[in-house]
Amino acid sequence: xxxxxxxxxxxxxxxxxxxxxxxxxxxxxxxxxxxxxxxxxxxxxxxxxxxxxxxxxxxxxxxxxxxxxxxxxxxxxxxxxxxxxxxxxxxxxxxxxxxxxxxxxxxxxxxxxxxxxxxxxxxxxxxxxxxxxxxxxxxxxxxxxxxxxxxxxxxxxxxxxxxxxxxxxxxxxxxxxxxxxxxxxxxxxxxxxxxxxxxxxxxxxxxxxxxxxxxxxxxxxxxxxxxxxxxxxxxxxxxxxxxxxxxxxxxxxxxxxxxxxxxxxxxxxxxxxx
Numbered sequence: 001x002x003x004x005x006x007x008x009x010x011x012x013x014x015x016x017x018x019x020x021x022x023x024x025x026x027x028x029x030x031x032x033x034x035x036x037x038x039x040x041x042x043x044x045x046x047x048x049x050x051x052x053x054x055x056x057x058x059x060x061x062x063x064x065x066x067x068x069x070x071x072x073x074x075x076x077x078x079x080x081x082x083x084x085x086x087x088x089x090x091x092x093x094x095x096x097x098x099x100x101x102x103x104x105x106x107x108x109x110x111x112x113x114x115x116x117x118x119x120x121x122x123x124x125x126x127x128x129x130x131x132x133x134x135x136x137x138x139x140x141x142x143x144x145x146x147x148x149x150x151x152x153x154x155x156x157x158x159x160x161x162x163x164x165x166x167x168x169x170x171x172x173x174x175x176x177x178x179x180x181x182x183x184x185x186x187x188x189x190x191x192x193x194x195x196x197x198x199x200x201x202x203x204x205x206x207x208x209x210x211x212x213x214x215x216x217x218x219x220x221x222x223x224x225x226x227x228x229x230x231x232x233x234x235x236x237x238x239x240x241x242x243x244x245x246x247x248x249x250x251x252x253x254x255x256x257x258x259x260x261x262x263x264x265x266x267x268x269x270x271x272x273x274x
Contacts, residue, residue, distance in 0.1 A: 034106075043257050070129045070209045073151055075168055081149060081262060082134035091253030093246045098253055099139045104184030106133035111150070118192075119177045123211065126162050127153030133182045135189045136254060138220060144189040145216040145250045146181040146256045162202040172202045173229040179213045191221030196236040199247040201230040201255050210262070214255035216247045230255075 073081070082105060084251075088098035109205035129151040136145050152159065166172050182217045183192040196217040203212045217224065228240050233248025242248060 006236060019063055044180060052126045070127045070151050073130050081132060085097050086254060086257050088253040088257060092249050100136040100254055101132050102136050103133045103187040103189060115180060124169055126158055129153050135182045135184055137188050141188050142219055143216055143250050143252050145217045145246060146190045147214045147254050148179060150211040152208050159209055160206050163206045166204050169195055175227050178227060179215045181215050188219045196221060197249045198224045198242040199228055199230050199233045201251050203259060212255055213257045214251040216250040
């Protein structure tokens with residue numbers, strides 16, 4: 001599935017690889033040579049896809065692979081980025097299981113009009129190479145959640161700076177910086193607009209030019225007067241409506257699993273996509 005050409009904001013947002021063990025009887029020099037051969041073959045076979053999330057700071061080529069990762073959305077099928085079904089073992093309130101079904105993938109709209117003004121401004125420092133979005137519903141079709149993956153134009157330094165700003169200023173908890181949902185016509189999310197946003201989460205990755213977010217609400221289209229960030233709604237003893245409904249878990253659970261899937265997909269040298 002094609003997501004179209006990149007659009008910008010200014011139009012009128014895992015485990016590390018381990019060296020293979022060759023056995024305790026192999027002399028250190030031989031093991032080192034063998035390890036270098038395997039590493040070289042791995043880099044050739046995996047190319048950028050197998051290295052963008054595992055480079056150590058200061059390693060030769062890390063900066064290039066970080067930048068190249070920005071265009072990986074061209075080659076990864078939508079079903080790998082946003083699986084048709086997502087299992088969330090232990091993702092619900094009290095460690096209950098969750099399951100989500102994808103009901104819509106956003107068309108090729110880029111980043112234009114995809115964010116509220118203040119969030120758009122906050123993300124403008126990293127730019128927008130491509131924004132991908134999908135909306136899911138839970139097993140009971142009581143809740144709807146939009147998940148977004150923003151591939152930015154930023155380098156590692158700018159990404160780290162944005163991540164620090166989000167943490168230092170607690171930007172992810174401000175309700176005037178909530179992501180917008182994707183309301184798909186003809187689905188249970190048809191009425192999922194800005195006034196229906198109940199809980200949300202935003203994660204600025206530092207090891208890739210990516211921002212992952214999710215925003216959740218009720219499927220019946222009810223408005224929400226006091227939305228609550230997922231981190232607050234998931235706290236033990238929280239009594240707000242979004243917390244009691246588990247909407248913080250909906251947003252955080254889906255965002256986490258989409259992010260994990262993205263990392264797994266792009267860090268696997270055996271994955272071949274077209």
